[in-house]
Amino acid sequence: MLMLLVSGSVVAEAPSWRVERGDVHILVPLKPGGAFTATTPSLSGTLTLEQAKPARLTGEISMDLATIDTGISLRNRHLREKYLEVAKGKGFDRAVLSEIHLNDADSEAFEGRTAFTGHLLLHGVKHPVEGTAEIRREGLGRRVRAEFTLVLTDFGITPPEYLGVGVASKLLVRAQFSAMPAPESGK
Numbered sequence: 455m456l457m458l459l460v461s462g463s464v465v466a467e468a469p470s471w472r473v474e475r476g477d478v479h480i481l482v483p484l485k486p487g488g489a490f491t492a493t494t495p496s497l498s499g500t501l502t503l504e505q506a507k508p509a510r511l512t513g514e515i516s517m518d519l520a521t522i523d524t525g526i527s528l529r530n531r532h533l534r535e536k537y538l539e540v541a542k543g544k545g546f547d548r549a550v551l552s553e554i555h556l557n558d559a560d561s562e563a564f565e566g567r568t569a570f571t572g573h574l575l576l577h578g579v580k581h582p583v584e585g586t587a588e589i590r591r592e593g594l595g596r597r598v599r600a601e602f603t604l605v606l607t608d609f610g611i612t613p614p615e616y617l618g619v620g621v622a623s624k625l626l627v628r629a630q631f632s633a634m635p636a637p638e639s640g641k
Contacts, residue, residue: 469562470502471595471633473515478629480522480604483622485615492533496521497631501554509559514552515631537611538577545578556587565590570600577609585627595634602627 476497483489496518501511519540524530534540540547551572558568571584585602604625606613613621 468503470500470513470636472636473497473499473501474595474632474634476515476517476629476631478517478627481626481628482524483624485620485622486618490524490529492522492524494518494521494523497629500636501633502636503562506562507560509556509561509564511554511556512552514550515554515629516548516550519547519549532614537614542578545575548575550575551583556589559589570602574604574609576604577611579609581608592632595632597630598633599628599630601629 476495478494478497480492481489482492494517497515498518499513499515501513501515504510504512519538520534522530522533522538524533538546551574554570554572556564556568556570558564558566567586567588569584570587571582573580574583583602583604585600587598587600590597604627606621606623606625613623615621
């Protein structure tokens with residue numbers, strides 16, 4: 455009887471993954487035409503499988519906005535200082551994706567494509583986003599490729615424009631990263 459009580463009280467710890475080797479490419483359409491890409495390798499975070507069917511992840515993935523590179527130093531400075539307002543600090547210095555749900559995933563062993571939803575904190579505003587993710591095994595971890603659209607005005611960012619030439623409001627975010635098993639707490 456004592457063994458049953460002890461074994462019943464021990465709960466297996468949910469699997470967690472640490473984000474490593476990330477890469478983000480943001481396609482920024484211009485109007486009336488053209489585009490440029492903003493990039494950063496600065497992704498970090500830890501995700502824990504809270505529920506398996508459909509997969510619900512706790513934790514977060516964050517990107518340091520001060521590291522975004524558009525290929526032109528003046529454009530980088532305007533982006534960081536005037537539009538993202540990175541210097542305002544917490545809530546402005548990082549983009550943070552949390553409350554992630556993988557609609558088609560049914561276990562931690564899932565591989566393939568799935569729609570996902572989550573909440574993105576950007577420019578001090580938390581707003582829902584949705585996109586697609588492809589998850590593949592890679593050694594002990596997973597390789598994740600995800601993409602979603604981001605509407606600047608949803609986050610209180612006015613797209614830059616001068617004399618009818620500027621940035622479109624809808625951007626395409628493509629991210630990829632490795633997710634490696636995180637050490638269990640207490641070990």
